Structures are given as C-alpha cells and as structure tokens.
Amino acid sequence: MRDQTYLQLSGELKHEILEKLSETIYSYKAYPDKEDFEAVATALIQKHPCLTQPGSSKGWNGWYDSLRWKMGNYRSKLRRAGCLEVSINGGKRRGLQPERNTKRPKRFEINFLPNFPDGEDEASMESKRKEMVEDMKKSRLNAALIARNMNSTFALRRKELIEKEPAVKNTVERWPALFTQSQILAEFSRISGKNLQTEFFQELDRFTPRFIDIFRAKGGDIGSKLKKILQQIENDRNRTFNAGRTAVLHGLPLLLGEDPSDFYKTCFVSIFFSDDSYLTGKLFFKQF
Numbered sequence: 001m002r003d004q005t006y007l008q009l010s011g012e013l014k015h016e017i018l019e020k021l022s023e024t025i026y027s028y029k030a031y032p033d034k035e036d037f038e039a040v041a042t043a044l045i046q047k048h049p050c051l052t053q054p055g056s057s058k059g060w061n062g063w064y065d066s067l068r069w070k071m072g073n074y075r076s077k078l079r080r081a082g083c084l085e086v087s088i089n090g091g092k093r094r095g096l097q098p099e100r101n102t103k104r105p106k107r108f109e110i111n112f113l114p115n116f117p118d119g120e121d122e123a124s125m126e127s128k129r130k131e132m133v134e135d136m137k138k139s140r141l142n143a144a145l146i147a148r149n150m151n152s153t154f155a156l157r158r159k160e161l162i163e164k165e166p167a168v169k170n171t172v173e174r175w176p177a178l179f180t181q182s183q184i185l186a187e188f189s190r191i192s193g194k195n196l197q198t199e200f201f202q203e204l205d206r207f208t209p210r211f212i213d214i215f216r217a218k219g220g221d222i223g224s225k226l227k228k229i230l231q232q233i234e235n236d237r238n239r240t241f242n243a244g245r246t247a248v249l250h251g252l253p254l255l256l257g258e259d260p261s262d263f264y265k266t267c268f269v270s271i272f273f274s275d276d277s278y279l280t281g282k283l284f285f286k287q288f
Contacts, residue, residue, distance in 0.1 A: 006050055006051075006052060006053075006054055007050040007051060009051070014066070017051075018066055018067065018070040019070070019074075021040060021044070021067060021070070022067070022070045022071050022073075022074040023074070025040060025067075025071060026071070026074060026075075026078075030075065030112070032071065037064050037067050037068055037071075038060075038064060040067060041060035041061075041063040041064040041067060042058075042060055044060065044063055045059050045060050045063070051063070083115065111154075111158070111190060111191050111192075111193075112158070112162075112191075113158050113159065113162055114154065114155045114158060115155060116155045116156070117152065117155060120152065120155075122156060125152065125153045125155070125156040126156070128149040128152060128153050129149070129153055129156070129174065129175070131145070131149060132145070132146055132149050132150070132153075132175075132176075132177050133174070133176060136176040136177055143182070146177045146180075146183070147182070147183075147186070150177055150178070150183055150186065150187075151186075151190070154187075154190050157175060157178070158191075160174070184196070185197065201245070204245060204248065204249070205245060207248075208244045208245060208248050209244075211248045211251070211252070212230065212244060212247065212248065214255070215227070215229070215230055215247075215248075215251050215255070216230065218255065222254050222255065222257075225251075225254050226251045226254055226255065229247050229250050229251045229254075230247060230251075232247070233246070233247050249263075
C-alpha cells in the first residue's frame with residue numbers, strides 16, 4: 001500500500017468476500033439500513049486497505065453497492081430455503097400487492113421469527129399449547145410443565161404474533177401463561193437474550209435523577225402529590241440508593257395520569273419493642 005498498489009480482485013474472490021460479509025451481517029440484522037452498510041464497507045477497507053477502490057470518492061462506494069445487492073440475494077436464498085424471518089416478507093418485489101408492512105426485528109430482537117425446532121411441527125406445538133391452557137385453569141399450576149412447553153412453543157407463538165397480529169384479548173385466551181410474571185421475564189429473554197428486570201432497573205437508575213428533577217418542577221395537583229413522595233425520601237435520614245428508585249416508581253403513574261394503586265400497593269407496618277414503644281412506617285410493594 002505504500003506505493004498505492006491495490007489488490008486486483010477476481011470475481012470469485014469478491015463473491016466469497018461478499019458472501020461472508022452478508023452471512024455475518026445477517027447474524028446481527030436481517031434488514032440492515034444505509035448506515036449499517038456504510039459502516040461495514042468502511043470497516044472493510046480500514047481492516048484491509050488493499051481492498052480500497054481507487055477512483056471512488058470514499059474508497060468503499062463500490063463495496064457499499066455490492067453489499068446492498070448481495071444482502072438482498074442472501075435473503076432470497078434463505079427465503080427459498082424456508083427461513084421464516086425473511087419468508088414473511090416474500091412477494092413484495094414480485095409485483096404482488098403486499099398485505100402488510102415489511103416485518104423487521106427491532107434492534108434487540110435476536111430471535112425475531114425463529115424456525116420450528118427439529119422434530120416439532122405446528123400440530124405438535126399446538127398440542128402443547130392446549131395442554132398449557134388446561135393447566136392454567138388449575139388452582140395449583142405445574143410450573144415445570146408450563147416452563148418446558150413455553151420454551152418449546154416459542155417459534156409457534158412468534159409466528160402467530162408477527163404474522164397474524166392478534167388482539168391482546170385473543171392472545172390472553174390462547175397463551176394465558178405468557179401473562180404470568182415468570183413467563184414475561186422468560187419471553188423477554190427468549191427474544192432478546194437479556195434479563196428484563198436487570199435491563200429495566202439499570203435504565204431506571206440511569207434516569208432517576210432526571211425524573212426527580214421533573215417531579216420537583218411539576219405543578220398543580222399532580223405536582224403536590226409528587227412533592228409529597230419526594231419529601232418521604234428527603235426526610236429519611238437513612239436514605240439509600242433504592243429510595244430514589246422507589247420514589248420514581250411510585251411517582252411515574254401519577255406523572256402519566258394513571259392510578260398508582262394499579263401499580264403499587266401500600267400498607268402500614270408497626271414494629272413493637274420490648275419497652276412497649278413501636279414504630280409505624282409505610283411500605284410500598286411493587287406489582288409486576
């Protein structure tokens with residue numbers, strides 16, 4: 001590269017490079033946007049300067065165009081192979097009237113629309129779904145069965161939700177276990193590979209100072225209620241980090257115009273001591 005000599009690519013070598021790049025891109029994102037292609041093309045010539053394309057304004061313009069074409073070709077191959085994540089968007093470039101907008105995973109959805117597991121088909125997973133529905137009617141649930149069947153029917157559930165977009169009422173009827181606390185957390189992990197509670201509290205803690213500032217600046221009746229919540233933690237001599245978190249969670253429903261009792265339950269607790277004195281305090285219970 002010191003003498004500005006660039007690699008003369010054969011068609012076969014360029015094909016292999018684009019094929020590998022497309023496969024890697026797809027593992028992160030099935031439908032990359034313009035910025036994604038630009039980032040990959042830039043990284044390619046930075047990592048391998050000999051692949052810089054002389055005559056192009058940025059050195060990677062040709063790679064950018066080739067990557068966009070190759071990704072479309074790669075998705076077509078997957079679609080013909082029956083990959084559900086791209087098959088759902090089939091027909092949109094064959095002159096057919098699309099029935100819905102292009103289904104694309106959000107940034108965090110690593111398991112957007114998985115294929116059915118080996119050895120499973122729609123009928124076998126439907127049987128497991130019905131078994132869970134019956135179990136959810138019992139007073140004592142079989143937690144192990146529900147967890148096992150929810151895992152094995154994940155692909156069927158995603159297919160229904162993405163392709164049919166059912167109403168929430170219908171989803172509750174077909175997948176009642178999905179609306180239990182344990183399965184809400186488990187489903188988030190299945191889709192994103194992350195822990196919902198950990199992610200939620202990390203983001204809550206990051207924005208807690210800003211929320212407290214908003215609570216203090218809020219006026220009117222809602223502002224008065226929010227200030228009372230803040231006074232409880234400001235008057236607490238043993239104030240902990242969790243106190244700010246609790247205040248924000250208690251105040252958010254008020255800020256959004258919702259009934260806090262739907263989110264938080266409160267009660268009074270008394271602690272009695274040996275000298276017949278007692279301490280009364282207010283406890284907050286989160287509802288998830």
